[in-house]
Amino acid sequence: MSEILEKPEVQKIYIDARGPRFSASITTLVLALALVTQNKWVLVAQGLVFLIGATRGPQFTPYGLLFKKFIKPRLKKEAPTEDVRPPKFAQAVGFGFALVGAIGAFSGATTVFTVAVGFALAAAFLNAAFNYCLGCEMYLLIVRFKTK
Amino acid sequence: MKTYLPLVIVLVLATAYGIWWKRSRGAIRSTKAIPGHRLTEAVLGEPLGSRATMVQFSSAFCAPCRATHALLSQMVVPMADVKHIHLDAESHLELVRELDIRSTPTTLFINKDGIEVGRAAGTPKREQVLAALAAIR
Numbered sequence: 001m002s003e004i005l006e007k008p009e010v011q012k013i014y015i016d017a018r019g020p021r022f023s024a025s026i027t028t029l030v031l032a033l034a035l036v037t038q039n040k041w042v043l044v045a046q047g048l049v050f051l052i053g054a055t056r057g058p059q060f061t062p063y064g065l066l067f068k069k070f071i072k073p074r075l076k077k078e079a080p081t082e083d084v085r086p087p088k089f090a091q092a093v094g095f096g097f098a099l100v101g102a103i104g105a106f107s108g109a110t111t112v113f114t115v116a117v118g119f120a121l122a123a124a125f126l127n128a129a130f131n132y133c134l135g136c137e138m139y140l141l142i143v144r145f146k147t148k
Numbered sequence: 149m150k151t152y153l154p155l156v157i158v159l160v161l162a163t164a165y166g167i168w169w170k171r172s173r174g175a176i177r178s179t180k181a182i183p184g185h186r187l188t189e190a191v192l193g194e195p196l197g198s199r200a201t202m203v204q205f206s207s208a209f210c211a212p213c214r215a216t217h218a219l220l221s222q223m224v225v226p227m228a229d230v231k232h233i234h235l236d237a238e239s240h241l242e243l244v245r246e247l248d249i250r251s252t253p254t255t256l257f258i259n260k261d262g263i264e265v266g267r268a269a270g271t272p273k274r275e276q277v278l279a280a281l282a283a284i285r
Contacts, residue, residue, distance in 0.1 A: 012209075017211070032155055035151075035154050035155045035158070036150050036151065036152055036155050037150060038149065038150075038151060082211045083209035083211070085209045086209060086210070086211070114154050117154075118154055118157075118158045121155075121158050121162075122158050122161070122162040122165075125158070125159065125162045125163075125166075126162055126165070126166050126169075129162075129163070129166055130166040130167075130169065130170050132166060132169060132170075133211075133212075136210055136211075136212065136251065136252070137250075137251050139207055139210070139251075139252070140207060140237050140238075140244065140249065140250060140251055140252055141250055141251075143207075143237070143238055143241070144241060144244060144245060147241060
């Protein structure tokens, strides 16, 4: 395996690759609910889930724990694994949207709320339905942008 | 008060985008090559294949990059005139900018003179790779 793909500086943690996709499905439902009911507390709750995922890791969110306890035992034993960092980054992006949306909701800017939740929902839905990894797509662009 | 319109709009647009994205992954497209731009051994750090070369740009912890590397490196084993060069995007940012590479994995298909004839974003399928290589004289 090429060394390029295995940078040794960061301790690698691998998770069951099916977990984040399951979490993305739950996230999609929660954000859809927030969007339809325009309820900012639903968004706040999801924002906290994102925060846990972004800081500790997606495997420690309520959805991740749900997956581990109830879904994973019912799946095939051989689990495709992936590095935890891209899903962690995706959670951070979600948290960013949730934060903007919450600020919008609490300051009465409902359009900001709707747009922010809409984007977060789109990202979660794309991941759940198409295995689209927003972090993977954005990563190189961010690196290019940061090191002008 | 319930409002379904934003949800419908988001789902419709996201689905359309998702379908487009899924279909474009791995497809070899020839619209981004810069005319006259050559990728030489000096630039790439390795000699080119005698007929064609696949230059794959990867990032760290990118699962599709591993899959692409596994596929391409295995495919060139029986091909004496095709090489697979593997580059880390982050340590080749100048080249990444020159070539306007936006995501990883991106694999450039170049001929023996270092001219790009097509590139694929995402993991290509075996048949797509074979077809692209066969078209390079």
